[in-house]
Amino acid sequence: MTNTTTEQPAELRTRSVVGLGVCVATALVGIFLIPTLQEPSGGLNVRFWTMAALELLAMGGVVYFVLNLHEEPS
């Protein structure tokens, strides 16, 4: 065996890729769906905070899944 290194492409973690997709979908729901819902009571603020919570959740998910995007070498 020589010392030559042939770099293998890093293995993507399927769970993280799916997670990123879910986060994007969540962020889009926060932007498009929540503001269009009719509010029976509580007015604007409930919808607003739901939207903010969804965006925060989506952002947190993206951070987590990006930091765990690849399989750890065994």
Next chain:
Amino acid sequence: MDPIALQAGYDLLGDGRPETLWLGIGTLLMLIGTFYFIARGWGVTDKEAREYYAITILVPGIASAAYLSMFFGIGLTTVEVAGMAEPLEIYYARYADWLFTTPLLLLDLALLAKVDRVTIGTLIGVDALMIVTGLIGALSHTPLARYTWWLFSTIAFLFVLYYLLTSLRSAAKQRSAEVQSTFNTLTALVAVLWTAYPILWIVGTEGAGVVGLGIETLAFMVLDVTAKVGFGFVLLRSRAILGDTEAPEPSAGADAQAAD
């Protein structure tokens, strides 16, 4: 001031909102940025570069969705403010956009500097606080409450800036010259552009109302596109995103590897 100048823009949808011109342009520019980053990153195999691409593609991607929602008036609401004759129009989808994208821009910088996860969490937490308190300010019904939350948000922003210029910069100094150079460029970009946001807020319709909605929307659009697409463009063109940048001498093959 000339009210026509304050309402700069063109009512593309015919619904009485001249600022739709800037929102439409913003949507297009964000989409162009997203597809450019996707095309550039297609087939990249470098582990670290993939992480930067994933983050940097999502930033203008979600921003384009937010701009589209504002363009069609979905991300728009009115807030009654004491002392104002008419309800204030607020494009609150901006805050959804900023809540998602500004922490990711900081994550790019944190990955460049290679700081630990506690520092990343703190930075992102303070950033989220900055946006959420800005959102509370935008929704508040009295001028005092609005300015107080603006001040709170601005103080949080100063903490973010402090973190960038101290912890992250000192961590970046431990890395290669390429990384340091890219980090310094991006930090300067963030410091200058992000400082303009609270200034624009306070002089704009949500603050003192010195600047009209048309000019405000145009200015936010220019800031957003530069802070997201411009940021991504500088970052992804740099060799600093490659995993082998600790090598003391740049090699010609590295760029080719990024483009694989």
